[in-house]
Amino acid sequence: AHLARIDATDEKVHAFLHVDREGALAQARAVDAKRAAGEKLGPLAGVPLALKDIFTTVGVPTTVGSKILEGWIPPYDATLTRKLKEADVVILGKTNMDEFAMGSSTENSAYGPTGNPWDLTKIPGGSGGGSAAALAAFQAPLAIGTDTGGSIRQPAAVTGTVGVKPTYGGVSRYGMVAFSSSLDQGGPCARTVLDAALLHEVIAGHDPLDSTSIDAPVPPVVEAARNGSVAGMRVGVVKQFRGEGYQAGVVQRFDESVELLKELGAEIVELDCPSFDLAMAAYYLIAPSECSSNLARFDAMRYGLRVGDDGTKSAEEVTALTREAGFGDEVKRRIILGTYALSSGYYDAYYGSAQKVRTLISKDFEKSFEQVDVIVSPTTPTTAFAIGERTDDPLAMYLADLCTIPTNLAGNSAMSLPCGLAPEDGLPVGLQIIAPAMKDDRLYKVGAAVE
Numbered sequence: 469a470h471l472a473r474i475d476a477t478d479e480k481v482h483a484f485l486h487v488d489r490e491g492a493l494a495q496a497r498a499v500d501a502k503r504a505a506g507e508k509l510g511p512l513a514g515v516p517l518a519l520k521d522i523f524t525t526v527g528v529p530t531t532v533g534s535k536i537l538e539g540w541i542p543p544y545d546a547t548l549t550r551k552l553k554e555a556d557v558v559i560l561g562k563t564n565m566d567e568f569a570m571g572s573s574t575e576n577s578a579y580g581p582t583g584n585p586w587d588l589t590k591i592p593g594g595s596g597g598g599s600a601a602a603l604a605a606f607q608a609p610l611a612i613g614t615d616t617g618g619s620i621r622q623p624a625a626v627t628g629t630v631g632v633k634p635t636y637g638g639v640s641r642y643g644m645v646a647f648s649s650s651l652d653q654g655g656p657c658a659r660t661v662l663d664a665a666l667l668h669e670v671i672a673g674h675d676p677l678d679s680t681s682i683d684a685p686v687p688p689v690v691e692a693a694r695n696g697s698v699a700g701m702r703v704g705v706v707k708q709f710r711g712e713g714y715q716a717g718v719v720q721r722f723d724e725s726v727e728l729l730k731e732l733g734a735e736i737v738e739l740d741c742p743s744f745d746l747a748m749a750a751y752y753l754i755a756p757s758e759c760s761s762n763l764a765r766f767d768a769m770r771y772g773l774r775v776g777d778d779g780t781k782s783a784e785e786v787t788a789l790t791r792e793a794g795f796g797d798e799v800k801r802r803i804i805l806g807t808y809a810l811s812s813g814y815y816d817a818y819y820g821s822a823q824k825v826r827t828l829i830s831k832d833f834e835k836s837f838e839q840v841d842v843i844v845s846p847t848t849p850t851t852a853f854a855i856g857e858r859t860d861d862p863l864a865m866y867l868a869d870l871c872t873i874p875t876n877l878a879g880n881s882a883m884s885l886p887c888g889l890a891p892e893d894g895l896p897v898g899l900q901i902i903a904p905a906m907k908d909d910r911l912y913k914v915g916a917a918v919e
């Protein structure tokens with residue numbers, strides 16, 4: 469049924485880069501056979517899922533939305549892919565994304581944009597726009613995203629779906645193509661809070677193959693999602709997450725959510741986090757710096773595309789020609805920014821200062837979580853904007869992540885869930901809930917209460 473739904477809608481939506489029809493049907497049949505034989509089934513047996521094209525899948529193309537990996541078939545599964553298979557999930561295919569997860573609209577994909585199912589002329593968010601659109605178009609009930617600065621939560625917000633960035637280190641990064649390793653985090657996307665929790669539990673947990681994976685029990689997210697409540701909780705509202713640039717309908721729905729939290733028995737606490745105003749600047753030094761280093765591996769020798777290899781050119785020339793042809797504008801912009809920020813003479817002024825700001829942000833969160841159990845904010849300052857509207861203005865594009873970036877820099881956990889439609893355009897608004905590291909269960913407890 470989901471494959472039929474994809475056939476009927478994906479020409480317009482373009483959520484998928486690759487539909488693995490054969491693989492999905494084989495997995496579904498294997499589940500049926502297990503069931504018929506009375507064998508023990510995985511916790512998500514037979515549930516279809518849309519996988520962001522940033523996770524390696526053995527035998528199935530993985531492009532990361534880039535021409536540079538066109539035609540590359542990974543020889544191994546990401547830990548997350550393996551866990552999905554072990555849970556008997558049916559992987560429908562790989563979803564569209566901004567190239568190397570750099571973007572907020574999926575327009576930076578080398579394979580063309582994805583439409584927002586609420587209005588196909590609008591962006592579905594990014595970088596995980598394909599996964600969010602697949603959920604909103606009812607092509608899949610579950611999806612996987614990755615969140616470096618907001619790429620799970622911002623697409624969830626603008627498509628009226630649920631997305632969770634787990635605590636950094638909560639879900640393995642092994643086999644997840646690296647953008648900014650100290651920020652990247654895979655996580656669950658779904659249409660309800662409980663669905664997200666069921667998926668979260670399957671993909672989370674310690675992995676010896678990822679050196680930053682946390683070796684501790686997975687927070688009890690499913691139990692929390694089944695027992696939603698905010699009674700007696702202290703909920704923080706950060707002064708810095710409103711003001712200029714925030715759409716009126718977004719602020720209205722957010723304020724109504726805060727009222728609802730009060731009605732349900734939460735105590736609202738005003739918080740001041742001055743360092744959050746610097747988060748965007750710090751992120752756009754740290755993320756490009758790490759990207760410039762991570763993307764050095766695309767050298768035309770190891771994977772995918774190779775341009776100009778005609779026997780007359782040096783290896784350096786082939787590498788340069790391949791990177792010139794294989795990377796899009798935004799990826800090149802980030803590599804240049806990052807290389808500059810890390811260069812000798814500038815390193816302390818740029819990268820060093822950004823790391824200091826990162827520490828200040830962590831401290832502001834620590835101070836806040838001494839006073840409150842969770843923090844709430846709008847997920848994004850505006851609803852979905854039009855395709856093409858911000859493509860010539862990188863700074864306007866970057867502003868989509870104003871409220872999501874501080875969480876990545878600090879490494880704690882956050883969720884976006886729908887909180888109504890903006891009256892002025894009828895498009896979904898996202899409510900963000902932020903919890904301390906390894907307290908991901910609180911997101912689900914609060915999310916299930918206000919859903």
Ligand code: GLN
Nearest residue numbers: 569570571616617618619
């Ligand atoms: N939009 C942000 C960026 O372009 C975040 C992307 C992400 O979370 N992968 O870097």
